Amino acid sequence: MQKYICMACGYIYDPAKGDPDSGIEPGTPFEKLPDSWYCPECGADKSSFKKMGS
Numbered sequence: 001m002q003k004y005i006c007m008a009c010g011y012i013y014d015p016a017k018g019d020p021d022s023g024i025e026p027g028t029p030f031e032k033l034p035d036s037w038y039c040p041e042c043g044a045d046k047s048s049f050k051k052m053g054s
Contacts, residue, residue: 009042
């Protein structure tokens with residue numbers, strides 16, 4: 001699955017790991033994250049993330 005990086009702080013969202021602290025289960029693709037999800041490191045919203053390797 002595709003990883004995404006936060007352009008504000010460098011946090012990497014890895015779908016294989018999810019975001020357990022925010023209730024996001026492993027295997028959840030970035031596109032399926034709720035609009036209310038935000039970067040667990042800096043609080044940036046989803047629009048601050050870019051697909052890695054593109």
